[in-house]
Amino acid sequence: MLSASLVLLSFITATPPATPSTAEQLRAVCTAQASDPRNPWALAHGITLEGRGFRARDGRLAAEVILGDFLRRDSTPQGRGLYFEPFAEDGTPVEPHPALQVKTLVLAGFPLSRKFQAAGGTVTVGALVEDLQRDFRVDLSRSPDGAWALDALGHVLAPGASFRNGAGETVRFDAVMDEALVTLERAHAELAEGMETGLAQVPKQKQGIYTHPCGGLHFFQAVASWARHPTVRKAWGGRMEAQVEVLVYRLGSEARQYEAALASSPQQRLPLLSQSLKFYGHFLETLGxxxxxxxxxxxxxxxxxxxxxxxxxxxxxxxxxxxxxxxxMETLSRERPQLYLDLVGDACHAAHGLALWAPAKKR
Structure with missing residues (x-):
């Protein structure tokens, strides 16, 4: 038997368990909570972080669950075609933002030819994109809810592309994205003025960019992504770079307000921390x-x-x-479901943002 002194020495010199990094903690929350096959919105966030190989906890690919269990088909002459309900009957989010699911699949890299089993037969990612084009309205370039459709189509269309929607309108996508940039500039106008005049912060009062879901950062991502094309960057000049500067200014503006709110409203600590998680994570994801x-x-x-x-x-x-x-988290899912969903989705986006900025691993 070991002597008491040897046991004590062993205890003292034992390596303490390593504290998980921020990225590891967020990834653990995301992969555990976003793998619920009953929650397609959460599954989409798991795909955003982990890619197209992400699986639900029942073993199926998350994309297979989303399309197999939740995609609806209306093939009547004036029907809706392929669609997702915004929410399930029990209130679980399915596609609360139009085109969120198809945008997730497209950005995850699923080929347009990829087939999935769905209600009424097989469906391809390309068929979902075609339905998105059929239902597309040009005013989505001016709508806070347009971010996901703009991002999805921006990844399958090239500059100069056009298509006809179900209303018989010819949609010229360059013009749509030009208008989306104008929308972003207008939404950022008050922040831009604060930056130019040297204000420490611009109060968040549900104005401008703060009328958008997730503070407009998904809309920013969609517009910025279209600028990856050299012809678009040339046409836009330095306008997208100016919006990046506004976003950088916004970081300091919002950080001051979160800290002040946490100090003055300790009873709202969890919701305020959840808002902070949303903004900082989406900020890193957007610039990443x-x-x-x-x-x-x-x-x-x-x-x-x-x-x-x-x-x-x-x-x-x-x-x-x-x-x-x-x-x-399980208690929050029952007692404070919106806070729970915010923490799940924003943990996934924040982990994705950190992954985009992680140093490249040496081979």
Whole structure:
């Protein structure tokens, strides 16, 4: 038997368990909670993080569950074609934002020819895109809910492309995205003015970009992604780069407001931390996509903002852990379902944002 001193020495010198990194914590929350086959919205967020190989906890590919269990088909002459209901009968989100599911599948890299089993027979990703074009309205370029449709079509169409929608209108996608850039500029106008006049912050009062879901960052991603085409960048001049500067300014503006709110409203700690998680995670994801898709090289000041967003996200995740948020996800799903869904979706987006900025692994 070991002597008491040897046992004590062994205890003292044993390597303590490593604390999971922020990325590891967020990935764990995402993969555990987003794998529920009863929640297609959550499954889509798992795909956003893990890619097209992400599986539901019942073993099926998440994409197979989404299309096999939740895609609807109306083949009557004036019917809806292929579609998702916004919510299931029990309130579970399916596609609360138009085109969220097809955008997820397209950006995950599923070929348009990829077949899935669905209600009424097989369906391809290309058929979903065709239905999206049929239902497309040009005013989506001015709508906060247009982000997902714009992003999906922006990844399957090239500059100069056009198509006819179900109303018989010819949709010229360059013009649609030109208008979307104008929409983004208008939504950012108050923040841009605050930046130019040196204001420390512009209050969030459900105005401008704050009328958009997720603070307009999905809309920003869709517009910025279209600028990956050299002809688009040339036509737009430096307008997209100006919007990047507004987003960088916005980081400091919102961070100050979150800290002030946490200090003045401790009873709202979890919802405020959830909002912080949403913004910092989507911020990193947005600029990470811009760098990956467009070849953007941040200036030293912009890189400093990215580093700051990473630090703010780490602090937010640490506070959420101290509040027990991630440990009580099942309780939150029953008692505070919207907060639960926010934490799941935003954990996935934040983990994706961190992954986009992670150093490339050496082979």
């Amino acid at each position: 996509r811009y760098r990956q898709e467009n070849g953007w090289q941040p200036t030293p000041a912009q890189q400093q903002a990215v580093t700051r967003a990473h630090q703010l996200l780490e602090a937010t995740v640490r506070r959420l852990g101290e509040s027990g948020a991630f440990q009580q």
